[in-house]
Amino acid sequence: MGQTVVQKILAKACGLDKVAVGEIVEPKVDLAMSHENGALVINQFKEIYEGTELPVKVWDPSKIAIIFDHRVPAESSKTATNQMKIRNFVKEQGITKFHDIRGDRMGICHQILPENGYVRPGYVVCGTDSHTTSHGALGAFAFGIGATEMASVWTLGTALNVPVPPTIKVIVTGKLNQFVEAKDIILYLIGKISSEGANNKVIEFHGDTIKNMNISGRLTLCNMAVEAGATSGIVPADEETQKYLKFVAGVQDDIDLVTPDEDAEYDSIVEIDANTLSPQIACPHTVDNVKPIEEVSGITVNQIVIGSCTNGRLEDLKTAADILKGNKVAEHTRMLIFPASGKIYQEAMKLGYFNTLMEAGAVVANSGCGPCLGIHQGALGDGEVALSTTNRNFKGRMGNPKSEVYLCSPAVAAASAIMGFITDPRKIQLND
Amino acid sequence: MSKVIYKLGDDISTDIIYPGRFMATVLPTETPQFAFVDEKELNKMLVNNEFEDGSVILANKNFGCGSSREQAVSTLKGYNISIIAKNFARIFLQNSVNLGLNTIQCPDIEANLGDDLEIKENEVINKTTGKSYKIIPLHSARQAIVDAGGLIPYTRKKLLERNK
Ligand code: SF4
Numbered sequence: 001m002g003q004t005v006v007q008k009i010l011a012k013a014c015g016l017d018k019v020a021v022g023e024i025v026e027p028k029v030d031l032a033m034s035h036e037n038g039a040l041v042i043n044q045f046k047e048i049y050e051g052t053e054l055p056v057k058v059w060d061p062s063k064i065a066i067i068f069d070h071r072v073p074a075e076s077s078k079t080a081t082n083q084m085k086i087r088n089f090v091k092e093q094g095i096t097k098f099h100d101i102r103g104d105r106m107g108i109c110h111q112i113l114p115e116n117g118y119v120r121p122g123y124v125v126c127g128t129d130s131h132t133t134s135h136g137a138l139g140a141f142a143f144g145i146g147a148t149e150m151a152s153v154w155t156l157g158t159a160l161n162v163p164v165p166p167t168i169k170v171i172v173t174g175k176l177n178q179f180v181e182a183k184d185i186i187l188y189l190i191g192k193i194s195s196e197g198a199n200n201k202v203i204e205f206h207g208d209t210i211k212n213m214n215i216s217g218r219l220t221l222c223n224m225a226v227e228a229g230a231t232s233g234i235v236p237a238d239e240e241t242q243k244y245l246k247f248v249a250g251v252q253d254d255i256d257l258v259t260p261d262e263d264a265e266y267d268s269i270v271e272i273d274a275n276t277l278s279p280q281i282a283c284p285h286t287v288d289n290v291k292p293i294e295e296v297s298g299i300t301v302n303q304i305v306i307g308s309c310t311n312g313r314l315e316d317l318k319t320a321a322d323i324l325k326g327n328k329v330a331e332h333t334r335m336l337i338f339p340a341s342g343k344i345y346q347e348a349m350k351l352g353y354f355n356t357l358m359e360a361g362a363v364v365a366n367s368g369c370g371p372c373l374g375i376h377q378g379a380l381g382d383g384e385v386a387l388s389t390t391n392r393n394f395k396g397r398m399g400n401p402k403s404e405v406y407l408c409s410p411a412v413a414a415a416s417a418i419m420g421f422i423t424d425p426r427k428i429q430l431n432d
Numbered sequence: 433m434s435k436v437i438y439k440l441g442d443d444i445s446t447d448i449i450y451p452g453r454f455m456a457t458v459l460p461t462e463t464p465q466f467a468f469v470d471e472k473e474l475n476k477m478l479v480n481n482e483f484e485d486g487s488v489i490l491a492n493k494n495f496g497c498g499s500s501r502e503q504a505v506s507t508l509k510g511y512n513i514s515i516i517a518k519n520f521a522r523i524f525l526q527n528s529v530n531l532g533l534n535t536i537q538c539p540d541i542e543a544n545l546g547d548d549l550e551i552k553e554n555e556v557i558n559k560t561t562g563k564s565y566k567i568i569p570l571h572s573a574r575q576a577i578v579d580a581g582g583l584i585p586y587t588r589k590k591l592l593e594r595n596k
Contacts, residue, residue, distance in 0.1 A: 146527035156587060
């Protein structure tokens, strides 16, 4: 019986020929990522060493990445102090993949990792963030863990007690309609299999729609795999992956493509016809409460957010700028833009997207997680409604349990900004 | 005996258990005050210690979905309670194992507020209704961490073995 991509990756990381689904393994970790919650990891890491009389040293400082993104620039003295602690630790341990609050290097962790070539196909990546699943877009096995588990990885260099997950094969075929995007595919899938439909499983993406999709789209897909409960999402590496790593991320060395065996055994197969898909909306308060736009058009929106690790990339900003060109954000609506990284910010600026967006009335903020997790900026008032390209609409997610969050693609967000209510982008007259 | 002191529905996310706006608070000793802070009645009951040790919070499916934030576990670990749910989201369950929060997966459980439960190794008995429900045991790999007293001592032991 053949192996899935994740089985192959895990087997290699354990020095084995094969691993079976359900087997417990202890894979070597190629990249261990944290953000501001590194402060807690440091605390737990030091506790592991207590009473051992061993030097408190991470296993390999070159394999640890720390990125400030959740609350940048710091929203409180408490966060600033945590960030300070992490800076000191980074220096003391010689950690090089560190991205502080600076325009040339900052960004959301799930953008920084691919953009800098930190992730390669076949890697085992773990991160103290549930959306670490994103990095499966580059053919890695990438999963989220808690802070104490990360402390254990920093100590030993292996992830402990990982059960080899079964894999769901998702095959997407056909051509997407104009203004239907990767976000709509993943929202549709989550609606179909539910918020726990892939719990403890991996989602492997296949089909010509995926083959023809760029890395930005694949990152969106894998990013939200966790919203169906998945341990990881993965797109088997191909030429597109190689191209991205070489020309965008500037990776010089050879790239190994790890692909599944033809006769790999899957837990189940889900097929999606891209031809017939409309823009999809996840309605409050669960990500699997998904409806086609036809059913929710017209709902009044107070705040539109374009950004996050799901949809804050250059292509997303371009889509928004194309739609908003020569138009205005509706009077009763606020539109907030959070580019996913400083690099994207600079490029969007050069390409004139920000002029267009600001001209229309949008606010362009610094790159980072922004309002996505409800702690830093862009809070909602009681009873207000947000329409956002982020990935979670849980009650209270954007900081106010008395507000509502709808999730959508950048095209829907931009079209809705003009009208001030949820709007199908296919119904908007474009200006050129 | 363990009394059901609160009942929750499906998909209780980490944003409900420990809202993002308190994430700058990280130390396990400081997080319990914010447990279910927007679920006012429950938060009050916990913070004011208006329950007996060993009481149960009962939830449906996919408890702990969402973020990997460990505060969602340490905040509950601050109280002597157990969580019984039909099932748990993966990262939340792993974090509970790592920190020693008592999480019990019991897919068929039926109980009302105030019912008395007896939690045994393989089953939960609802003493009020007389019915019993099977527990899905932790994976042996996870049980090993619980038995070691949590992931910190478990890792420490491995570290010492390596450096012998
Ligand atoms: S953008 Fe939102 S989902 Fe993504 S890492 Fe930041 S807080 Fe998490």
